[in-house]
Amino acid sequence: MHVVGMAVFPMGGPGRQTGNGSSKACGLTVPSPPLSASRFHSTAAGPPKRSRKGKKISVRYDSVDGGSQEEEEADSKRLKWEPGNWRQQLENIREMRRHKDAPVDQMGAEKCFDSGAPPEVMRYQVLLSLMLSSQTKDQVTSAAMLRLREHGLTVDNVLQTDDGTLGQLIYPVGFWKNKVKYIKQTTAILKQQYGSDIPGTVEELMKLPGIGPKMAHLVMAIAWNNVTGIGVDTHVHRITNRLRWVKEETKTPEETRVALEDWLPRDLWGEINWLLVGFGQQICLPVSPRCQECLNRDICPAAKRC
Numbered sequence: 001m002h003v004v005g006m007a008v009f010p011m012g013g014p015g016r017q018t019g020n021g022s023s024k025a026c027g028l029t030v031p032s033p034p035l036s037a038s039r040f041h042s043t044a045a046g047p048p049k050r051s052r053k054g055k056k057i058s059v060r061y062d063s064v065d066g067g068s069q070e071e072e073e074a075d076s077k078r079l080k081w082e083p084g085n086w087r088q089q090l091e092n093i094r095e096m097r098r099h100k101d102a103p104v105d106q107m108g109a110e111k112c113f114d115s116g117a118p119p120e121v122m123r124y125q126v127l128l129s130l131m132l133s134s135q136t137k138d139q140v141t142s143a144a145m146l147r148l149r150e151h152g153l154t155v156d157n158v159l160q161t162d163d164g165t166l167g168q169l170i171y172p173v174g175f176w177k178n179k180v181k182y183i184k185q186t187t188a189i190l191k192q193q194y195g196s197d198i199p200g201t202v203e204e205l206m207k208l209p210g211i212g213p214k215m216a217h218l219v220m221a222i223a224w225n226n227v228t229g230i231g232v233d234t235h236v237h238r239i240t241n242r243l244r245w246v247k248e249e250t251k252t253p254e255e256t257r258v259a260l261e262d263w264l265p266r267d268l269w270g271e272i273n274w275l276l277v278g279f280g281q282q283i284c285l286p287v288s289p290r291c292q293e294c295l296n297r298d299i300c301p302a303a304k305r306c
């Protein structure tokens with residue numbers, strides 16, 4: 001599945017919500033500074049002294065184990081794990097992705113909808129393109145979306161299309177028979193429960209047939225312009241494990257998503273899928289990665305040295 005997490009809709013996209021986020025300051029396993037031996041601290045400079053009448057001195061008391069709450073929170077941030085060299089590795093990948101010439105850049109999910117359609121139709125088309133893209137090359141997904149759009153890719157039209165015709169339109173996307181079923185079921189739910197629009201939360205999206213967390217977060221980012229999580233597909237999963245961007249090796253994309261969201265600053269969540277999918281299509285290939293061409297070859301734990 002090759003999809004992107006960046007919203008690239010015309011006029012700010014079909015989404016009505018705007019994503020925002022705050023970055024988390026993280027430090028690499030920096031030892032905690034010793035806590036003060038003093039039983040209390042004054043925010044005024046110098047040792048605590050008797051205050052003059054009318055002048056308030058703010059005093060904060062240590063917690064039971066010897067540190068103030070503010071100090072403990074600061075220590076917690078400093079101690080939070082993050083991978084070594086990740087900023088340099090990220091910059092290198094951005095440089096390698098500079099030309100935006102990977103398949104995902106031409107045929108990703110944000111390229112497959114009809115930009116002249118009403119917003120709710122665009123959102124429906126985004127959802128369908130992501131459903132089709134699972135286990136499918138971008139070229140195949142893009143061709144299937146083109147056929148569907150020529151047929152008429154709206155909720156009503158799809159509901160009126162028999163399963164055999166729908167199958168012919170989307171073939172040969174991966175698991176196309178299952179996808180016919182999921183598309184029909186999901187489309188009926190959208191018609192009945194959401195006024196032919198798509199849901200606007202991860203939780204509701206994940207209740208639709210065939211929609212998991214990866215797809216739900218990508219739908220939120222692309223269709224609603226709201227970054228709610230990192231879209232981890234097979235490329236993101238593989239590359240972040242190679243770069244050791246996960247504290248311990250992860251077995252599934254969902255484990256990877258949770259591990260990445262634990263340390264990666266939130267303002268990068270929307271970029272990471274697009275960046276790594278294209279990188280995985282062109283250089284950090286699943287089999288025989290092109291390490292000799294990779295700017296990260298000297299700082300990647302998985303680089304082939306020969």
Ligand code: SF4
Nearest residue numbers: 284291294297300303
């Ligand atoms: S050095 Fe090789 S394994 Fe490491 S990121 Fe680059 S291509 Fe991937």
